[in-house]
Amino acid sequence: MDTMNRKAYLEEIDRVNREGRWKPDWESLGAYRVPDWYAGTRLGIFLHWGPFSVPAYHDWYARNMYMQGTPEYEHHLQHWGKHRDFGYRDFIPLFRMEKFDPRAWAALFREAGADYIVPVAEHHDGFQNYGSELSRWNAVDMGPKRDILAELLAASREAGLTPGVSSHRVEHWFFFAHGREFDSDVPDHAGREDLYWPAMPDPENQQDLFSKPEPTEEFLEDWLLRSCELVDRMRPRIFYFDWWIQHEAVRPYLLRFAAYYYNRAEAWGGGIINYKHDAFPFGTAVPDMERGQFAEAKPFLWQSDTSVMRGSWCYSEQPDRATFKSPREILQTLADVVAKNGRLLLNIGPKPDGTISEKDQEILRTVGAWMRVNGEAIRDTGLWRVTGEGPTRTAEGQFEDGKPVDWTAEDFRFLCRGSHIYAINMVCPADGVVRIRSLRHSGETGHLPLFHGIVEEVRVLGCDAKVAWRRTEAALEVELGGWRSDLPVVVRVQVK
Secondary structure, eight states, rough: OOOOHHHHHHHHHHHHHHHHHHOSSHHHHHTTTOHHHHHHEEEEEEOOOSSSGGSSSOOOOOHHHTTSSHHHHHHHHHHHHOTTTTTGGGGGOOOTTTOOOOOHHHHHHHHOSSSSSEEEOOEEEEEEOSOOOOOOOBBSSSOOOHHHHHHHHHHHHHHOOOOEEEEGGHHHHHGGGGGGGGSSSSSSSSSSSTTTTTOOOOSSSSOOOOSSSSOOOHHHHHHHHHHHHHHHHHHHEEEEEOTHHHHHHHGHHHHHHHHHHHHHGGGGGEEEEOTTTSSSSSSSSEEOOOOOOOOOOOOOSSSEEEESSSSSSSSOOTTTTOOOHHHHHHHHHHHHHHHHTTTEEEEOOOOSSSOOOOOHHHHOOOOOOHHHHHGGGGOEEEEEEEEEEHHHHHHBSOOOOOSOOOOOOOOOEEEEETTTTEEEEEOOOSSSSEEEGGGGTTTSSSOSSSSOSSSEEEEEOOSSSEEEEEEEEEEEEEEEOOOOOOHHHHHHEEOO
């Protein structure tokens, strides 16, 4: 129910920014520094859940079901009926989460080796997964009729996971636009109290920073209030924004939010904002790369987000979308991202009854088992002098995870801490000999190699037997004997 005094809350936001350290201008926010606690994070769990989980298609079903001629539109007619009789909001009572056990979820994520968690608080559909004073379309008043976000974050804190939230609200400006083009339950004119409001026409180019019609003051104030309500109710250490906050009309409100969040988060030890598409000037927040990454190591902290499914962010039962990545691919991506100074935010999609699918659990537990053995190479490590070696290069940019990278046994990613260099072999060599060319010795040529230190000990994590090794002019060669692994192999090199 909309019970908030909006004017008073907006005045409070501005008061905090007037009196706080951080001001709503880029010069002030340019002094922002990433908190120390964030530097040690490596693996996060992303969660896409909501009424869109019920049709089990994909997370943009809420939009595409109203786009005539699309597979989602036809699917809806076949399985749910005409849009005027059963629209998107009719999925809300079916999003019950009756089997939701937040402690069990948090324990699973901790078992997977995760450091932080970022559940979607509000997706583009406008349904809030938490109790809100700004709208009755929320999980306390409808659907689950419990504060599923608050419960999950509380359980995550107990389990030692850093809590975060994700907001996709700003795209709601145009998300339901196509429902006005035919006889559906999306009304031609709806007020702020309606789930579908404002359902404005699509921008001709969604990447146009000046597209029209631009969001109105009423919509953007509502967006700011929802964002700040999340800050005050959930106290997230990480606040993730999806795209479109880069639009020119959003900028003044984004400044007000960033200052407010940083001022509030100082009491919690500092906060992180994740953003895309240069929505923030560089250095004022932490950039995120959706389903992609950088090709080379960066001197700044960044994040890659991806999903265990290739074709959906939410729970899906569609054969062409519910294709899962293997644990090996996920761990290879983790090693590649971390070696470049990034963090990996790995998404799963819970079922609408509050359970997590067996396949998701299997993947997370396999990742966790590897992390328990090899996590010392991932957590709290730093960049080595080179990112890696081998013939394979990852493409730079977004949406590059449509198919697995074809890693070879010659590919490595490097990290280091103290006297240890960690060489992560992306594919276990079939002949049982790991060859690390970056750690070869100089031989008789007199030319110094890349690494000229003294190697004292070499171990393969997870291999109980003592391995034989030698440095040649070609490589540091490590013999695995009869030991093999289907997952990346970590060679720990101790220098004297």
